[in-house]
Amino acid sequence: MKTDDLIKALNADAAHRTMPLGAAWWLAAALAAAVAAAVFFSTIGPRPDFNAADHTVRFLLKFVFAGSLAVAAFACVRALSYPGASVRRRLPWLLAPLLLMAAAVIAEMILIPRQDWVERLIGTNMKYCLMFIPMIGIGPLVLFIAALRYGAPPRPGLAGAMAGLLAGGLAATFYAAHCPDDSPLFVATWYTVAIAGLSLLGLLGGRLFIRW
Amino acid sequence: MSGIDEAELSRLMRAAIAGNEKAYADFLHGVAALVRGFARRKIVQGGVDPEDIVQETLLAIHTKRHTWRSDAPVLPWVYAIARFKLIDAFRRRGRRIEVEIGEIAETYASPQAETVSERDIGRVLDSLPPGQRLVVSSISVEGRSISETATTLGMSEVAVRVALHRGLAAIAMRFGEERA
Numbered sequence: 001m002k003t004d005d006l007i008k009a010l011n012a013d014a015a016h017r018t019m020p021l022g023a024a025w026w027l028a029a030a031l032a033a034a035v036a037a038a039v040f041f042s043t044i045g046p047r048p049d050f051n052a053a054d055h056t057v058r059f060l061l062k063f064v065f066a067g068s069l070a071v072a073a074f075a076c077v078r079a080l081s082y083p084g085a086s087v088r089r090r091l092p093w094l095l096a097p098l099l100l101m102a103a104a105v106i107a108e109m110i111l112i113p114r115q116d117w118v119e120r121l122i123g124t125n126m127k128y129c130l131m132f133i134p135m136i137g138i139g140p141l142v143l144f145i146a147a148l149r150y151g152a153p154p155r156p157g158l159a160g161a162m163a164g165l166l167a168g169g170l171a172a173t174f175y176a177a178h179c180p181d182d183s184p185l186f187v188a189t190w191y192t193v194a195i196a197g198l199s200l201l202g203l204l205g206g207r208l209f210i211r212w
Numbered sequence: 213m214s215g216i217d218e219a220e221l222s223r224l225m226r227a228a229i230a231g232n233e234k235a236y237a238d239f240l241h242g243v244a245a246l247v248r249g250f251a252r253r254k255i256v257q258g259g260v261d262p263e264d265i266v267q268e269t270l271l272a273i274h275t276k277r278h279t280w281r282s283d284a285p286v287l288p289w290v291y292a293i294a295r296f297k298l299i300d301a302f303r304r305r306g307r308r309i310e311v312e313i314g315e316i317a318e319t320y321a322s323p324q325a326e327t328v329s330e331r332d333i334g335r336v337l338d339s340l341p342p343g344q345r346l347v348v349s350s351i352s353v354e355g356r357s358i359s360e361t362a363t364t365l366g367m368s369e370v371a372v373r374v375a376l377h378r379g380l381a382a383i384a385m386r387f388g389e390e391r392a
Contacts, residue, residue, distance in 0.1 A: 001267070001332065001333045001334040001337065001352060001353065002353075003244050003263060003266055003267055003270070004241075005352040005353050005355070006267050006270060006271070006333060006352055007237060007240045007241060007244065007270065008351055008352050008355055009348055009351045009352035009376065009380060010236075010240055010270060010271070010274040010380065011233055011236050011237045011240065012351045012357070012358055012376060013274065013373070013376050013377050013380055014228060014233055014236045015231070015233075015373070016373070016377050018277070018278040019278060020278050020281075021278050021279045021281075022281070024278075081279070082279050082281065082284075082289070083276075083279060083288075083289050083292035083293045083296065084284070084285075084288035084289040084290075084291065084292035084293075085284070150278075151276070151279050152272065152276040152279045152293065152296075154292055154293075154295070154296045211385070211388035211389055212272060212275075212276065212384070212385075212388045
């Protein structure tokens, strides 16, 4: 087929309207939050003392960590879905949750005697953490991969991995409300492992399912 | 067609999004000229037909035109899509070479140079369902309008538009899937 003939066909299809990608991302984010909330509240739900007044800094820190990771990953994955958009400008955002967690871990190691470190790190329910963060995050991951398929990511694997990071951050924000372990040593270890698992899944999903 | 610049292209694209069909045709012709130059510069040793890259880029630009933000420059967007399609084509050629070497080792035959492009859109067109194929080729190869096509094929204009859209999306998708 000649290129000029192809252009005739494309031009005849110009009237077909589609949703802008930016709107599609917000739609995916809203649906993902709804799915994560539904899974969270129908399975484990918040811990009994969630409404207690003595919300410690450690407890709140979990939400700041997971929430800032989700926000940074959202900015990055959006940029990755637009051909020609600058991703480098967004990547430094990911440093915020990393630096925050590093500072929290150092502070915890200063505040807690050495012999308690291991106990804090192992915590009480790391199996729950490793099970429920991926379980809450898998639905959102599927939605974010769908949004990436609607977009045009020049690097499908990287975009998928970032979608996994976003799904992990979102899932961890919910899970933090259930998790009885508040030590940064616990969060930095097991949350990270669970989120990295989702990110790896996202990488595979991106490679396999994002084609354009 | 070589003098088209960022300002002109983004003006055409904005007009096209606002519903100006002439502007969209001009935009696509301008993009085709730019990508043709880009592909010819990048493809130095043959094996990949630059015109295939042009056509695949045009298809991707069309089916993914919602990934352009009206406040962003249009050229980086166009070239990012063209580069993606070019790398895709090279990657496939790399795989094909591996296959050819395997065959040579078994048969001791010398390979024939590729003369016919494997990725030609016309070939993919042939694999579409008959309804979509007739509509796409009526509008592209035969150059009919939507309404002329509707009359010729005895379909409603809406049905022609739907078949055209699905046909183009299927062609674009086929190229993406072939990568695996």
